[in-house]
Amino acid sequence: MSGGADGVYEFGDGVPIEPIEAGSTVLVAGPALSRAEDLVRSMVADGTETGDGMLFVSTNQSCxxxxxxxxxxxxxxxxxxAGVIDCTGQDLAESQFDLxxxxxSTQSxxxxxxxxxxxxxxxxYADAADGRVRTGLVSLSSLSMYVDMRALFRFVQTLSGRIDSAGGLGLFSIDPTTHDTKTVNTISQVADGRIEVREPEDGDADGELRVRGLRGQPDGWQPFTLP
Incomplete structure (x- = not known):
């Protein structure tokens, strides 16, 4: 894995995704058992190898x-x-974490x-190498239980706009089995592309993925493994 000095974000060897252009927001769609959320966390945490900042918005896991x-x-x-916005409503012991x-208090x-x-x-952004920051939001499906779709759409649009202007990378997870097709397609309009995730057919893999809407990516379903 390289530092991506040419304006792209790269990922670990177990994830068959070609470098993604800086400024992109990608929807990562997969059901609960597909490890889609773990894939988002891993692709953001890959920034630890490249000097990137890593920002998580966590709705279903405490910090x-x-x-x-x-x-x-x-x-x-x-x-x-790394930075974490903990939306679970749990009290934080400030002494356990950095600033x-x-x-x-509420996801709404x-x-x-x-x-x-x-x-x-x-x-x-100020501290990261070349101002590079990876953002992982896990998950939009959890947020949708607290706000209406119009508000959620505007929120995603705002975050993706900031990521675009700063040359960052956004990875937002969603469970398509908890929404109708129209809802997922509406949210997808804000993203530059989509990574679809499913459980593996090969028992040696952690899951399978395919990429839609991003240039230069592999065709069809590809197995992936997480560290």
Whole structure:
């Protein structure tokens, strides 16, 4: 894995995805058992190898659980270059974490999430190599239980716009089995592409993925393995 100095973001050897252009937001769609959410966490945590900032918006894992999962995926995971917006509503013991952890009491507070996102992104951008920041939002399906689709669409549009203008990378997970097709397609309009994830046919793989809407990617379903 290289640092991606040519304006792209690269990923670990087990993920068969070609480099994605800076400024892109990608929807990662897969059911609960497909490891789609783990794929998002891993692709963001890959930034620890390239000097990138890593920002997570976590709606279904506490900050502590999220960071533990990142360390399992990447034992060298650098918390000094990571930020977490914990939307689970759980109280945080501030002394356990660095200053780049913020909590939200309710997932319906999209304004609060957006404000904290902007502040943490700016901080990570200032410290990251070449201002490169990877963002993982897990998950949009959880947020959709608290807000209507119009508000969620505007929220995703705002975040993807900021990521685009800063030359970052956004990976937003969604469980398509919990939404109708129209909802998933509506959210997809905000993204530059989509990674579809399913359970593997090959028992040696962690899952299978295929990429839609992004140039230069492999055709068809590809097995992937996570660290």
């Amino acid at each position: 502590e659980t999220l960071l533990d999962s990142c360390r399992r995926l990447h034992p060298s995971f650098d918390t000094d270059r 780049r952890v913020r909590s939200i 507070d999209l304004t609060g999430i957006g404000m904290r996102f902007s502040a943490l992104y700016e901080s990570l």
